[in-house]
Amino acid sequence: MSQPTPRLPHLTDDIFLTDGGTETWLMYKRGFELPEFSAFHLLTDQQSAAALREYYTAFANIAVTLGTPFIFDSLTYRAGRDWGELLGYSSEGLAEMNHKCFELYRDCAAEMGLAAQDTVISGCIGPKGDAYQTNQDLNAESAEAYHAEQIETFKSAGADIVTALTLNTTDEAIGIARASAKAGIPSVIAFTIEKDRKLRSGETLKQAIKTVDRATSNAPAYYMINCSHPVDFGPVLTNEPWANRVRGLRANASSLDHGTLCQLGHLEEGDPDELARQYVDIRAAHPTMNVFGGCCGTDYVHVEKIGRALLAAA
Structure with missing residues (x-):
């Protein structure tokens, strides 16, 4: 008997939760080294796999307790070809690791009793290059060709959706959206907003979303903002129609800029209660938003508080 098809966020108004800053949790809360800021390879070691x-x-468990669907994400963020090669993986070995990540998600969902219709498996994609460089040598066509490989791996592993995190150029977003559409998997594009309230490429969020939608015939299922803080991205979310395309938030715990955060040498966890209140305020102004998690410095403590606050305010 086949498993029930999971609900997807863009097809319902229900609140969905997703994970937090996986890499920062692994580094600062559990002490693991992450070569190339990559986490997927930790599944090859018994101790880190247990973590x-x-x-x-x-x-x-939070999703089960609160009665929300959950989107498993993040671990394959740097499991694309270029990053895999830096870690010594062949294309076959890298595909195997992508599959192992999905197996972990399904095992964890089953262990906690998360219903199949509430378990969304997302194939998470990161930028081809460094997330905090604009990678101007990558155009839409080369981005599509590059990311199609990992997206096809996601398809064979049974992904329900593809989520691209920390994108800072529209060309790469267009390439990913096109590759996902050709593979027949819904895509989610998450842009990162800098302190100047623009993408690192210099585009506003409004310009970026309109550019991608125009070039792909509205291919992305929805957009998100991640690896930014509400004090930076909150003001850019106007009440114009384009903002309704933004359905999800994965904020950093701290409002410090990316360069400062990377140089601190310790974890900035911020105030989880304050972050939860900020999420509630943003959703009150933009009620179509329904996907909520965290990014750098956040973990399940933050996400539980966010989920409880959003459900209480609903």
């Missing part, structure tokens, strides 16, 4: 299971089961 990852702990991390994802905690999120699955």
Whole structure:
């Protein structure tokens, strides 16, 4: 008997939760080294694999407790070809690791009793290059060709959706959206907003969304903002129609800029209660938003508080 098809965020008004800053949790809360800021390879070690299971089961338990669907994300963020080669993986070995990540998600969902219709498996994609460089040598066509490989791996592993995080150029977003559409998997594009309230490429969020939608015939299922803080991205979310395309938030715990955060040498966890209140305020102004998680410095503590606050305000 086949499993029920999971609900997807863009097809319902229900609140969905997703994970937090996986990499920062692994580094600062569990002490693991992450070469190339990559986490997927930790599944090859028994101790780190156990930590990852702990991390994802905690999120699955929150979703079960609060009665929300959960989107498993993040671990394949740097499991694309270029990053895999830097870590010594062949294309076959890298595909195997992408599959293992999905197996971990399904195991954690089953262990916590998260219903199949509430379990969304997302194939998470990161930028081809460094997320905090504009990678101007990458155009839409080369981005599509590059990311199609990982997206096809996601398809064979049974992904329900593709989520591209920390994008800072529209060309790469267009390429990913086109590759996902050709593979027949809905895509989610998450842009990162800088302190000047623009993408690193210099585009406003409004310009970026309109550019991608125009070039792809509105291919992305929806957009998100991640690796930014509400004090930076909140003001750019106007009440214009384009803002309704933004359905999800994965904020940093701290409002410090990316360069400062990377140089601190310790975790900035911020105030989880304050972050939850900020999420509630943003959703009150933009009620079509229904996907909520965290990014750098956040973990299941933040996401639980966010989920409880949003449900209480609903």
